[in-house]
Amino acid sequence: MNVLPLSWFAIVRLGLVQTGLGAVVVLTTSTLNRVMVVELAMPAMLPGALVAIHYAWQAFRPAxxxxxDQGTRRTPxxxxxxxxxxxxxxxxACATALMASHAALGIALAIVAFCLIGAGVGAAGTTLLVLLAKRTDEQRRAAxxxxxxxxxIAGFIVTTATAGHLLDPFSPSRLVAVSGGVSLIAMLLTIIGVWGVEPRAVAAVVTSTALPATTSLRAAVREVWRExxxxxxxxFVFVSMLAYSAQDLILEPFAGVVFGYSPGATTQLSSVQxxxxxxxxxxxxxIGALYPRSRGHLQNWSVxxxxxxxxxxxxxxAASLLxxxxxLRETVFALGLCNGAYAVAAIGSMMALVGAGSARREGVRMGIWGAAQAFAFGTGGFLGTLASDAAHALLRxxxxxxxSVxxxxxxxxxxxxxxxVWVHRAGTRPRADGTVLDVAKAAMVGG
Incomplete structure (x- = not known):
């Protein structure tokens, strides 16, 4: 029995899961961060450490x-x-509101909350990407x-724009209410997204072709790491995401401190980004559709x-000094535009390369890259806030x-x-006629 690949409609429906995931995450990493630093006058390292905790949990993505990869059903x-x-x-959100009156209790509750966030993102996010990679035609993977x-990103935009309006005038109870509404909507989108995408019959076929249950995680990770x-x-994912994420937790406090933006205004600034x-x-x-020759040049887009x-x-x-x-809004928009071009090239490379190595290791390979991304985000967020605090202390x-940050x-x-450039050079191999084939480019264009 052949397993039918996902249709475009099914792919879009699965995207609703990522929309809900992004909606919950952006509220915790941007709005709650700003409230802790500006409204509650907490050190920037506090939200930085909390976000680092949630990324630390994602070290389990390869598992x-x-x-x-062993063939378990993914919908659960x-x-x-x-x-x-x-x-x-x-x-x-409840913990952040509690910090205003009981700081120690609020921080303790926030630690528990961010552990749950990290576990949820890792489990749902990794499984979603593996499902896409294994059930999507090779020619459609990058798309x-x-x-x-x-x-x-659409979830980011809608959430930050809507929450920005709903949070003004700011109050802790309003923050809790907005967060609760976002969480409920995220769950509804998830149920709509996965409904019927993975019937039990399909899961049984996938299980029958999976790797033997005796394959150990350590052996699988070691095999992929040798590629x-x-x-x-x-x-590459680690370094680039380190740069990408280091500004994430300081942008809204920066706009509040240097430009005098309110909580709602800084949340809307994130929406602009x-x-x-x-x-x-x-x-x-x-551009790839208008100029087909540029479609497979992932290295150029990444650079x-x-x-x-x-x-x-x-x-x-420069905006910090002037x-x-x-x-500011135009500069933040430009930063988002450039980040988007980089991100889509990285995603295209990831989806094209996920099946380029040893057979049936897509989940481990995706898990390693996801763990690298999570570790970079956690490290970048914390180091960004640490550098901000240190620079404030030294430079006054x-x-x-x-x-400077x-x-x-x-x-x-x-x-x-x-x-x-270094990454894509590793994917070239000589042809019989002496020319060089770019594996990633061939996967992107179906060659």
Whole structure:
């Protein structure tokens, strides 16, 4: 019995899971972060450490991917993971509100909440990507990954824009109510997204063709790590995502401190950034359709996206020094646009390369890359806030402190651009006629 690949409609429906996931996560990493730092006057390292905790839990992504490779049914992982995530997101908002009157108790509750968020994101996110990779035609994989990520960014945009309006005038009870509504909507989108996508008959076929249950996780991870391109891509993901995420937790506090933005205004500023990211992610496929020769050049898009992101961060550094006279919203939009171009190239590479190594290791391979991304986000978020606190302590001037941190992040993106070339060189192999075949490009164009 042949397993039918996912239709475009099924891919879009699965994207609703990522939309709900993004909606819960963006509220915890942007809005709650800003409330802790500005309204509650907590050190920036507190939300940085909490976000790092939630990313630390995602070190288990290879294990969840390995479980998927063994043939277990994935729908329960998706629904269960989203239930844990939604509960954690709501609990995090309650903890933040509690910090205003009982700081120690609120922080303790927040630690529990962010552990739930990390476990939920890791379980649902990894399983979703494995399902896409294993049930999508090779020619559609890159497009499927892009669709799902675009829908996640759409969740960011709708959530930050709507929450920005609902949170003004700000109050802790209003924050809890908005968070609860977002969590309920996320669960509803998840149920709609997975309904009927993975019938039990299909799960039985997948199980019958899976790896033997005796295959150990350690052996599977070791096998994938020996693949040169998979290993290099994991390192590229780590460095580039480190640069991508280091500004995530300081952008809203920066806008509040230097530009005097309110909580609602800074949340809407995040929405502007996500609109730019969405446009950047959709612009690359459009250019690929208009100019087919550019469709498979993932290396070029990766390098260009990283370098232009570095320029946008340098512009933010200048904005820190020049203050309210600088066009902040336009700069943040440009940063999102450049990040989107980089992200869609990285996603295209990931979906194209996930099946390029040893057979039936898609889940482990995706898990390793997901763990690298999570570790980078956790490290980047914490180091960004730590650098912000350190720069404030040493330089005594908030604008100068933020300018220095943004400049360092720009340098990381330059390093990531060089690594993008390094990754794709590992995927070339000589043909019989002496020419060189780019494996990733061939997978992208169906060659």
């Amino acid at each position: 969840w991917g390995h479980g998927s 992982w998706l629904v269960g993971g989203m239930a844990v995530l939604s509960s954690g997101g709501f609990l995090a 499927a990954g892009t669709i799902v990520w675009v829908m996640m 040169k391109q998979a290993r290099r891509f994991a390192l 996500h609109v730019g990211t969405l446009l950047g992610m959709t612009l690359v496929p459009v 260009a996206g990283c370098l232009t992101s570095a320029l946008a961060l340098l512009a933010l550094s 203050g309210p006279s600088w066009p 001037e908030p604008p100068l402190a933020y300018a 943004f400049a360092v992040e720009a340098g990381l993106f330059v390093v990531a651009a060089m690594m993008a």
